[in-house]
Amino acid sequence: MTYGIAAASLAEARARAADIALEQTVEIPADIVPEGYIAETIVGRIEALEPDADTETNAGNGGRFRATLSYSPDSIGGELPQLLNVIFGNSSLQPGLKVVGFRLGETLSRQFPGAAFGITGLRALVKRPRGGLIAAVIKPQGATAESLAAIAYRCALAGADIIKEDHGLANQPSAPFQARCEQIGRAVARANAETGGASLYFANLNGPHETLMEQARFARTAGAGGLLVMPGLLGFDLLRRLSQDPEIQLPLMAHPSLLGSHVLSSDSGFSHGVLFGAIMRLAGADISIFPNIGGRFSFSRADCLDIAEQCRDTDGIGRPILPSPGGGMSVERAAEMHAMYGEDVVYLLGGSLLRHGERIGGAIQAMRQALEAAISRESKAPD
Template sequence: MLDPKIFMNDEGIDRDKYITGLYLLQCETTDILKKVEAIALEQSTGTWVQLPEETDEIRNRCVAKVLGVYEVPQYEDALPVGTKERTFIFKIAFPADNINGQIPQVLTALYGNISMSGKLKLLDITLPHSFVKNFKGPKFGIEGMRKLINVYDRPLMVAMFKPCIGMDPKSVGKMLFNLGMGGVDVIKDDELLADPTFCTVEDRLEECLKACDKVYKETGRKVLYALNITDNFDVMFKKAKDAVKAGANCIMVNVFTVSYSGMSVLAEDPAINVPILSHPDFAGALFGSPHYGLGSNLVLGKLNRLAGGDMVIYPSHLGKVPMVKERVIRIGQELTSPFYHIKRAWPGPSAGMYPGIVPQLIEDFGNDVIVGAGGGIHAHPMGLIAGAKAFHQAIEATNKKIPLRKAAEKHKELKIALDKWGTPETASNYSLTK
C-alpha cells in the first residue's frame, strides 16, 4: 500500500516550509507511483527497508511529499501495446527544516543518491522565502552595477584577454588599456588564467589597475577588471581580500569548480565589496545531458543568482557553444525575474560572439544583458580598439532601430566586422560541437 503521509497535493502543504523539486524521469515501470514514493523516501527519511527508528513522529515531520505525477503523453484509458520506456514529470516537496539554509544540502536532498539511479533529471527547484532569506544574493546586480560604472540604457560590454593564457602581466595590462579605450566596460581574465607563475594574480592586478586608472584619466570612464581568483577555498578567500585591499574593483570565480558555496561566501562577505563575475566552465557536466543532471535554468540561472553572481556568463544560441534558444532565454529570465529580495543579475550569453549578433541579442533580452566578446574583438582586422568600437556601433544602431548594414555606411569598424563575420543568418562560424 502507498503511504498516505507521502502522497499529497500542492494545497495540502505549507509552501513556505517546503522546497519543491520538479523532475523528468524516463524508465520502464509497471508502478510509477511506487517508484516515485521510493525516491521520496530515499531522499528524506527512509531506505530500502522499514526501520524501527523511523517513528511516525519522524516520518510526519521529515518525510518528503509527492505532490504530483504526470505521464507524457498522459495516457488515460490504456497504454499503447508494446510500451516499454515511459516518460514522467513529477514533483516532490522536501521539508525546508531538513536542509536549513544551505545550497549543498539542497542539492543533496533533492538529487543526491538518486542522481545515480537512471534517466532522472532535476528540472527545477522552487525555493520558499523561509529558505531564500538566508542569502543576500548579488551585492550589486544590474541596477547597482549600472550606478557603479555610470552605464545606462544599453547592454554591458564585457571582453576577455586573448590568448587565454601565456601573456606576461605588462602585456595583459596593455591589452586591458586598449580594450578600455575601445569602450569595454568590464575586462575579465580568461577562465584558464588563474595564477600561473609567469602571470601571477598580484602582478597582473597591479598592471591592470594601472591600466584602469589610465583609461579613467583619458576618458572619464570607469572600467572594471574582473580578476580570476579561482583557487582552493582558503587561498581563494585570502586572494579576494588581498585583491580588494590592493584596489581590485571586480573579481571572477569559476563557480562550478569551486562550488556555489565558495562564491556565496565571497558575495556575503562585506569586506569583499566588489561585483562578482561567475564563469560557467565545467557547468556542462551538470546540465548537458537531456536525461540526467540538472536543468540549465537552475544551474546557470537560479542557483548562480542565489549564490551571489552579479554577472553570469553562459553559452548562447548565437555563438560557438551551441545551446537551445529557449534555454538561453530562460536562463536570462531566471537571472532577472522577481526573486524575493534577491537583486537581478546580468545575463551573459557568450562564446563566439561578433557584432552581427547584437540585434538578435537585444531582441531576445533587451538592454539588461551582457554583450560579451573575445575573438570578435581581438580578431578585428583594424585591431582591438576598432573591434570594441564595432560592437558599440552595433549596439547604438540597434537601439536606434537602424539596420546594421545602414549604420555600417558611416562606421568603418562595423562595416569591416560585418564583412568578416556577417550576421546569424549568413555566418558560418566555428563551433565546438562540429
C-alpha cells in the same frame, strides 16, 4: 523542487518520485522510517505528478513525467551545500532524473538572499542605465602581466563595461596572480581616469581553496571591481561566501567551467535554466556566463533563453541577475542578439576581439554602436 522523470507509466513515475523523496532526505527504506517528526517533517513529500506536456515524445522505454516535491527547511540547516545536496544529491546518480525547477519557501528565502548587486546594482556601478553591457575577455594563457594589462587598458579606454580575465589565468609564472592584478588594476583605473568611464576589472579566482579569500581581498585592494568564480571547480558555497563577506563587497561573475556535463543529457542532470540561472542566483552570482547559440558549443536557442529568463525572473531567488552569453558574438550579430536577449544582458567578447590587435578599442566601439542602433530601431518601430 520539480523533477523530470523518465518512466514507462504514471505508476512507475510515482514510485520513482517516492524514491526521490526518501533518497534526498533520510536515505533509508520507507518501511523503517521512524514515525513522528522524521516521517512527518523530514521525509520529502510528493506535491504533484503529471505527464510532461513539453516532452511528450518517448524517452528510453517510456514517457516523461514531472514530479513536484517539497522538503522541510529542517533538512537544510541553513547551509548552501546541504540545500544543493537535498535538491539533487544521491538522486543525481540515477538515470532518467532531471531537475527542471525549484523555488525557495519563505524560510529559505531569508537564509539565502542571492546576489548582492544584481542587475540594478551592476548598472549603477558601470554607469550604464540601459542597453546591453560589453565584457571584454583578456587572454591568452602564457601572456605576460604587462601584455594583459595593455589589452585591458585599450578595452577600458574604448568603453567596455567589464574587463574580465580569462578563466584559464591562474598563478602561472608568465603572469602571477598578484602581479597581474596590480598591473591590470592600474591600467583600468588609468583608462577610467582619462575617459571618465567606469569600466570594472574582474579578476579570476583560481587556486587552492585555502588561498581564495585572501586572493579576493588582494584583488580588491589592487583595483579589481569584481571577481570571476568557477563554482564547478571551486564550489558554489564560495560564491555565497564572497557575496556575503563585508570586506569584499564586489560583484561576482560565475563561469561554467566543468559544469557542462550536468546539462547536456536530455533526461538527466539539470535543465539549463536551473543550473545557470536559478542555482547561480541562489549561490550569489550577479552575472552568469553560458555558451551562446552559434558559438563552438551546443546550447540551443531554447536553452539560452531558458537561462536568460531564469536569471532575470523577478519572482526568482533574490535580485534578478544578468545573463552573459559568450561565443559566436560579433558586431554582425549584435542586432540578432539584442532581439533575442533584450537589454539586460552582458555580451562576452573574447577571441573575436583579440583578432583586432591594437585596434581592439575600435571593435568594442563598433559593438557599442551596433547595440545602440538596435535599441534605436526598436524604439522607432511601430506598435
